[in-house]
Amino acid sequence: MKNLRMKAARAGKDWSQQELANQVGVSRQTISAIEKGNYNPSVDLCIRICQVLGKSLDDLFWPEN
Template sequence: MKNRLRELRAARRWSQTDLADRLEVSRQTVYAIEAGRYDPSLPLAFKIAAIFAEPIEALFFPDENTDNTP
């Protein structure tokens, strides 16, 4: 899953540690989400959306290389 987390964090001049503290997760978790290596749980995604005052679908979107066909 792709996301805009790094872009939004940088616009606020927050480090990964700053964001991690706000989310109550580790800096490594923030790094993994930004790198697309970890998809956040739904509660964490809602928390991220609330911090950036954006809807979840404006922050996270499917990777074009992923086949989402049922």
């Protein structure tokens, strides 16, 4: 499942995938794969992404009903 909420939060900060990747310590390809729904990040990575984007786990990673 694509993670459009994470992509939107990243875009809201006007960050590229590379800029977000640098902030959380992963590759740009990892950010791309998460946004495309091709990779399920660890809880630790989810938390780091949420912290730098100023969002909660529910905001970015909890499935919508």
